[in-house]
Amino acid sequence: MALHVPKAPGFMSMLKEGARYFEGLEEAVFRNIEACAALSKTTRTTFGPAGQNKIVINHIGRQFVTNDAATILKELEVAHPAAKILVMATQQQEQEAGDGTNFVLQLAGSLLEQATDLLRMGLSVTQVTEGYELARTKALDTLDGNSCS
Template sequence: MALKVPKANNIQLFKDGYKHLSGLEDAVLRNIQAVPELSDLVRTSFGPSGRNKLVINHLGKLFVTSDAATIIREIEVVHPAAKLLVMASQA
């Protein structure tokens, strides 16, 4: 005897605005979006009038710095493309 699962067409499992991304094109778009987010984070610390940033790492340690390498090292990055940039900056 096989167990049948009823299909409901109008049930919404996720919140409004949820997008399900699948496939190569969607992965490329997410990678392209992740890299500018990382660059926007450190862009204001460059140049002669660079601003300081207040960074709290995963251990709760507080940093006030305008050094982009320190900012990138201390933030927690989970996206694979952005994490690759973090590892490249540390090399």
């Protein structure tokens, strides 16, 4: 008489209910980009001189109207690790310059959305990163050449 030994529970049984598991680096990169792009889209309408206000309700139920991206991000509970890095970048911008948080968020979101297209065309993450580094270097050289001292 053979004893029935149950199989060890798999990795999926260890995750919380509703959690999703993606295999492969490519899928993880696309999910990270999607999370950052979604965060960027939340404040896109507040950007610029014609930026619209948003009603924000924080975790204790307090309501306020603002078009300041720093305030909106401060009240959001961001859970995704990649999106948290984007929030930290905006916080650093606010600490150093006092403004421009929405610009940082929109620029990063746009660069990541464009990176998605490049990755789907077949470029590697390394190639996209190197291309962005070259573009940064070229932009800084152009700015240095156009500045008045």
